[in-house]
Amino acid sequence: MSTILETRDLVKQFGGLTATDHVNLSLEEGELMSLIGPNGAGKSTLINLITRKLQETSGDILFEGDSIVGLEPHEVVQRGVGKSFQTASIFPELTVEENANIASFGAEHGAFRFNFLRHRDSYPEVAERTRDVLDAVELLPQKDVTATDLPYGDKRRLEIGIALASEPSLLLMDEPTAGMSPEETQETVELIERVQEEMGLTILLVEHDMEIVFSISDRIAVLHQGEIIARGTPDEVQGDPDVQEAYLGGVEL
Amino acid sequence: MSDEVEPATETPAAQERDSSLYERWTDVRGEERTVAVLAILGVLLAPFLLVTLPSMLGLPSSYAWYHSLLTLTLIWAIFAIGYDLLLGYTGLLSFGHAIFWGTAAYSAGIFSAEVLNSPIAMILTGTAVAVLMAWIIGWISLRRGGIYFAILTLAFGQMVYYVFLSPLGNYTGGENGFTGVDVGSLFGVIELGSSVPFVPGGIVNSWMYLFVGTATVLAIVVGYRILNSPYGAVLRAVRENEQRAEFVGLNVWRYKLMSFIISGAFAGVAGSLYTVHQSYVPIENTLSWTVSGDIVVITVLGGIGSLFGPIFGAGLYMYVKNIVSGMPVVGPFWHLILGLVFVIVVVGLPDGVWGGIAWTREKVADALGGEDR
Amino acid sequence: MNILGEIIVLLVNGLQTGAIYVLLAIGLSIILGTLRFVNFAHGALYVVGAYAGLLITQKISVSNGMLAEWGMSTVGLGWGFLPALVIVPAFVFVLGMAMERYVARPFYDRPDTDQILVTFGLAIVVQELIHALVGGRSYKLAIPPEAFGTIPLSGPVDIPLTSVSLGLWRLWVIMITAALVLLVYAIVEYTDFGLIVKAGTQDPEMVRLLGIKITRPYIVMFGIGAALAGIAGVVGGPLSNINPEIGMTILVPAFLTVVIGGVGSIRGAVLGGTLIGMVQVTLITIGEVTMLGFTVNWTPWAQVGIYLLAVVVLLTRPQGLLGKEEVAA
Numbered sequence: 043m044s045t046i047l048e049t050r051d052l053v054k055q056f057g058g059l060t061a062t063d064h065v066n067l068s069l070e071e072g073e074l075m076s077l078i079g080p081n082g083a084g085k086s087t088l089i090n091l092i093t094r095k096l097q098e099t100s101g102d103i104l105f106e107g108d109s110i111v112g113l114e115p116h117e118v119v120q121r122g123v124g125k126s127f128q129t130a131s132i133f134p135e136l137t138v139e140e141n142a143n144i145a146s147f148g149a150e151h152g153a154f155r156f157n158f159l160r161h162r163d164s165y166p167e168v169a170e171r172t173r174d175v176l177d178a179v180e181l182l183p184q185k186d187v188t189a190t191d192l193p194y195g196d197k198r199r200l201e202i203g204i205a206l207a208s209e210p211s212l213l214l215m216d217e218p219t220a221g222m223s224p225e226e227t228q229e230t231v232e233l234i235e236r237v238q239e240e241m242g243l244t245i246l247l248v249e250h251d252m253e254i255v256f257s258i259s260d261r262i263a264v265l266h267q268g269e270i271i272a273r274g275t276p277d278e279v280q281g282d283p284d285v286q287e288a289y290l291g292g293v294e295l
Numbered sequence: 296m297s298d299e300v301e302p303a304t305e306t307p308a309a310q311e312r313d314s315s316l317y318e319r320w321t322d323v324r325g326e327e328r329t330v331a332v333l334a335i336l337g338v339l340l341a342p343f344l345l346v347t348l349p350s351m352l353g354l355p356s357s358y359a360w361y362h363s364l365l366t367l368t369l370i371w372a373i374f375a376i377g378y379d380l381l382l383g384y385t386g387l388l389s390f391g392h393a394i395f396w397g398t399a400a401y402s403a404g405i406f407s408a409e410v411l412n413s414p415i416a417m418i419l420t421g422t423a424v425a426v427l428m429a430w431i432i433g434w435i436s437l438r439r440g441g442i443y444f445a446i447l448t449l450a451f452g453q454m455v456y457y458v459f460l461s462p463l464g465n466y467t468g469g470e471n472g473f474t475g476v477d478v479g480s481l482f483g484v485i486e487l488g489s490s491v492p493f494v495p496g497g498i499v500n501s502w503m504y505l506f507v508g509t510a511t512v513l514a515i516v517v518g519y520r521i522l523n524s525p526y527g528a529v530l531r532a533v534r535e536n537e538q539r540a541e542f543v544g545l546n547v548w549r550y551k552l553m554s555f556i557i558s559g560a561f562a563g564v565a566g567s568l569y570t571v572h573q574s575y576v577p578i579e580n581t582l583s584w585t586v587s588g589d590i591v592v593i594t595v596l597g598g599i600g601s602l603f604g605p606i607f608g609a610g611l612y613m614y615v616k617n618i619v620s621g622m623p624v625v626g627p628f629w630h631l632i633l634g635l636v637f638v639i640v641v642v643g644l645p646d647g648v649w650g651g652i653a654w655t656r657e658k659v660a661d662a663l664g665g666e667d668r
Numbered sequence: 669m670n671i672l673g674e675i676i677v678l679l680v681n682g683l684q685t686g687a688i689y690v691l692l693a694i695g696l697s698i699i700l701g702t703l704r705f706v707n708f709a710h711g712a713l714y715v716v717g718a719y720a721g722l723l724i725t726q727k728i729s730v731s732n733g734m735l736a737e738w739g740m741s742t743v744g745l746g747w748g749f750l751p752a753l754v755i756v757p758a759f760v761f762v763l764g765m766a767m768e769r770y771v772a773r774p775f776y777d778r779p780d781t782d783q784i785l786v787t788f789g790l791a792i793v794v795q796e797l798i799h800a801l802v803g804g805r806s807y808k809l810a811i812p813p814e815a816f817g818t819i820p821l822s823g824p825v826d827i828p829l830t831s832v833s834l835g836l837w838r839l840w841v842i843m844i845t846a847a848l849v850l851l852v853y854a855i856v857e858y859t860d861f862g863l864i865v866k867a868g869t870q871d872p873e874m875v876r877l878l879g880i881k882i883t884r885p886y887i888v889m890f891g892i893g894a895a896l897a898g899i900a901g902v903v904g905g906p907l908s909n910i911n912p913e914i915g916m917t918i919l920v921p922a923f924l925t926v927v928i929g930g931v932g933s934i935r936g937a938v939l940g941g942t943l944i945g946m947v948q949v950t951l952i953t954i955g956e957v958t959m960l961g962f963t964v965n966w967t968p969w970a971q972v973g974i975y976l977l978a979v980v981v982l983l984t985r986p987q988g989l990l991g992k993e994e995v996a997a
Contacts, residue, residue: 093542114546115541115542116541116542116544116545116546116547119541119542119543119544120544124542125542127539127542131536131538131539131542132536132539133531133532133535133536133539133540134535134536135531135535136528136531136532136535140528143528144528144529144532144540144543144545145543147525147528147529147543147545148540148543148544148545149543149544151525152544153544153545153546153549154545154546154549154550155525156553157524157525157526158520158521158524158525158526158553158557159517159520159521159524160524160525161327161520161523161524162523162524162525162527162528163523165525204539204543205542205543207543208543208544382781386779386781387781388780388781388784388785435979435983438983439982439983439986441780441781442700442706442780442784443927443982443986445706445780445781445784446923446924446927446978446982447979447982449920449923450920450924450975450978450979450982451975451979453920453971453975454972454975454976454979457968457971457972457975458972460968461968462965462968462969462972464968584920588788588792591785591788592789592792595785627800628796628800630792630796630799631793631796631797631799631800633792634789634792634793634795634796635793637789637792638786638789638790638793641782641785641786641789642774642786
């Protein structure tokens, strides 16, 4: 197994606040790592640094061995990093099928093309990818529904589908079960597990729901005030005194 | 990103997929043909319906369209179709589009006087200049989004206006406009001002109308194709959720720039046609910010996000500005009325006046048709 | 050639031109900074202020427009300039509050482009309404030579040691603007109201969560910004023509001032306005210059210069010279 993602001494400062403090993280190919920590620990910041939405203050990030700190967000996606957002980030006024189409265009055609004079239906490979994506997230029957009319759980699944359309090697998921009912949460977890197995994905998961974290993670990294204070298997992390202290008054393990 | 090779033998499901794809393909070709045919019919019938018929029916001539106005409307319609691509689909509000219309107009005019007076060459030159300007200004203005983009385009628009007024006044004619336009004959034989043989003046009154009409039909067909290309989907996605579009791997900035340039190209064609039609390039009707304001009003009023909305908007605006303005009672208030309707559209009628008409038509049809629909 | 005199004239004219922009920019900038609202109708407040000033100060004769059609040949109260200076700001203040309540508030959650479009439409409507009522001709606002019979308001003032004289009213405009700027600054810095507004600029969500009703300060803020625009219209009136179009034409320099100076910053508005005013007047005054055998006429560049300046600032320092964070990229 090779290291698919590695951050080296990653630092992010906002004025006087250090949101990310010399983080050294590495992910092995095929594993599911959860990133946990109390609110404000810097989890979202770390994710945003990896996807290049934020510019780091110093340090390096390596994806599949190559540094990605000089890339634009869309370039990182093209390299094989997908992201699923905290809120169901979809295209509300477009239909479910159109939503998947956009993701498929990005995947099949790359970042940019001059094809404004070719009809959209002349790309069977795009249509096929769209169909596969919607099939994978079980939304094919609703392909003509306007996305904003979907129930929240379906919007989430569409969102995950969009993230998966580019067949990423690494998927970053930012609190995918936030705001979900227990049934929806269960469905989402099953989806994540199934997708990971079928596509051989590496997943970095930010989550607050500890039950999920401890049941599906291969490894866990704990972030507190921008630093990683513990990492290891669920059992190792559960017993770590530093972790317990960081969570005092917060979420129970 | 998928490098899989298709299996040599197709499964029945795949065959079915292919045939339905083929069906869709023929449907689509049919759609595009329909749009082209409707465009041609519309352009050919408009003079008869709007100019000749009313006079035949006894409508006072001061209320009716006249040929030159119709031609001008088609020119603005081309401008509006391109502008809708930028505003309605990509969601970018530019207050400086007069730049592309105006520089194209001037370039076409000056080109005709100094180099070659072929109308087609004039159009090509004007459009090329507009595209170049759009590339430069788009590249600079799109660095910042939202309101800064609107303000930047406004600032650039004003800058170009003042530059053409003077210091470049010696070349452009300054506030008097460029008067040296020399519109030659089309293909060396057809005088654009002359009437078309064998065709009654009531249907097509001159080659000029045919020339502009052809350009309009092309603009509609090309516009329709662009909307149906991947760009149509991508640009809408950029407008709906720019962040998400970036995060499916699309280079959002380049698509925005392309959208800006394409809209600039449409403006360039329209501006060049303006010079060909007017044989004169006045600075106020080409580069002044009122032109930029007008195209915003026309497109929004007509209805953004549809192909016909902007065309309707151009017609409505031209009619109100030139005909209604001369009518008793409401005449002097034409601009005020348009302004009020514009505000109403922005507040509550996102599909514009055309959208409102289409909606009413549907409701009426529902009410009348009942169960049959 | 009296260099000192010419420089003084340049300075005064530049500062006075800039003062008008400053008055407009402060309101625009605060509204943009705190309420995050793009107000393309700010110029409409200016032109309404100018016409209100005109109609309160004197009686004008109307020949076109509805009022003339309804049989009126002159319109106006003729109460004099000083009452106008007091009434107009109050009137436009109320207008501004109404604008916040009925135009801005419904649009806070709508995309920026919709805000621009609706206020742009409003600006057109106001312009055309004025046009419809009193016609499109230009009027001049006449200032009395003295106030209360003793304080001189207008007329030439000889500058000692030079052979040049200034228009006194220009100096008044600069002084009035300076006083108002200090007043607004004091309100923002030293009152609770100002504190809420400043906090609202940083984090409107937080202010709401703290239980502070943000709507009242917002309305007042809008009103103050509007009143400043109205005053600009009144004090600027005597120095230029008053016609329906001036609202639109002043809008661009006003926005440029905000952009150059920095959104949400009063000091930025002052800096930006002064800069633009000085650049404009300087370029016009320099006129033709022959250097190294090249003759350049700078006057035509006077207009272009400020746009170039704005573009350069926007590209290199998008938050403006003195602005803080970017407002909604």
